[in-house]
Amino acid sequence: MPRDTADRNGTAPLTIIGSRSPEFSVQAIVGGKIVNLTSLDLLDRYALLFFYPNDFSIVCPTELMALQHALPEFEQRSVEVIGISVDSIEAHQAWLLQPESDHGISGVTFKLVSDVRKELARAFCVLDEDAGICHRGVFLLDRDSLVVYGAVNNLDVGRNIEELLRIVDAAQHTEQYVEWCPADWRPGARTIGPGQEGIMKYYGARSARK
Numbered sequence: 001m002p003r004d005t006a007d008r009n010g011t012a013p014l015t016i017i018g019s020r021s022p023e024f025s026v027q028a029i030v031g032g033k034i035v036n037l038t039s040l041d042l043l044d045r046y047a048l049l050f051f052y053p054n055d056f057s058i059v060c061p062t063e064l065m066a067l068q069h070a071l072p073e074f075e076q077r078s079v080e081v082i083g084i085s086v087d088s089i090e091a092h093q094a095w096l097l098q099p100e101s102d103h104g105i106s107g108v109t110f111k112l113v114s115d116v117r118k119e120l121a122r123a124f125c126v127l128d129e130d131a132g133i134c135h136r137g138v139f140l141l142d143r144d145s146l147v148v149y150g151a152v153n154n155l156d157v158g159r160n161i162e163e164l165l166r167i168v169d170a171a172q173h174t175e176q177y178v179e180w181c182p183a184d185w186r187p188g189a190r191t192i193g194p195g196q197e198g199i200m201k202y203y204g205a206r207s208a209r210k
Helices: 060-069 072-076 089-097 119-123 160-174 195-209
Strands: 024-030 033-038 048-051 077-085 111-114 135-141 147-153
Touching: 024 060, 024 089, 033 111, 048 060, 048 119, 048 160, 060 072, 060 077, 060 160, 072 077, 072 160, 135 160, 147 160
Parallel strands: 048 077, 077 111
Antiparallel strands: 024 033, 024 111, 048 135, 135 147
């Protein structure tokens, strides 16, 4: 996994895609309990690594609560959702007790990782070294812990959870079938391929509709 940090605009190097997640062992909190999470725990399943800047902030709780509301959709797709920041496990515990009306995340049930050593943030190139916090990076790992999707926002812009579900659907579809998913693809829509015949068929159908 590349160790270069993100640039000032939060852009992660493209070489992350297709790389294997680094080995790690970190503390996380789930269901009020502190647990140990390792890279081995993510093998043979999809995982969504959702980096966010810090606890007790303004935009972050809107993202984490949106993830929580969509959690059944991710679980239906056998995707483990994991929130990650460089805050301490004690900060995570306190934030989980704070109500949503007060910028809290009470009710969040997915794992929250404490990356206090900043190792994961650096490995995934989302650490703002000057500020000491993460950019809004999100990465999808496949069953082999390979990074099949990644995106990084700056601190001001929250993410679209529906788009992340669409990405999961597309990634799992292309894993199962030898096909490509075109722009804006959703389950049930036309795909491209396989082979030259499939490509011509797709574009021929598009031309016929014009």
